[in-house]
Amino acid sequence: MEITEKVAYLKGLAEGMELDTEKKEGKLLAAIIDVLDDIALEIADMKADQAELYDGLDAVSDDLEDVEDAVFGEDEEDDEDDEYEFEEPEEDEDCYATTCPTCEETIYFDESVLEDGEVICPNCGEKLEFDLNGLEEDEPKDEE
Secondary structure, three states, rough: OOOOHHHHHHHHHHHHHEEEEEEOOHHHHHHHHHHHHHHHHHHHHHHHHHHHHHHHHHHHHHHHHHHHHHHHHHHHHHHHHHHOOOOOOOOOOOOEEEOOOOOOOOEEHHHHHHOEEEEEEEOOEEEOOOOOOOOOOOOOOOOO
């Protein structure tokens, strides 16, 4: 039994009891039943809107699935394996590490970031700057 049907039943009971709506108790019960009727109608409207939204969401989901199939192909099993392939760094490429002073996480980066002189911590967003002045690479000195 739906809420609207239950409220209609209460209205019928109130009419069958021949409540005197001139007295305080009768006025109160009639007002309560009217409020319940309004609430029941609002809930019925919300359920209808919700069903309409579900139908629309299903249609959008189906359309998105069609687009994904067109863009990525229908062979999803093979694509999943390729999606997260790890690229090995080149052997001659140096890797550097530092610890963020804010979040204390280790950050790894390559020489190009070191040449830029700064890196943004991927964990907390802190900007870390490198001062390479005064640092010289080890070069063999000519002894004469």
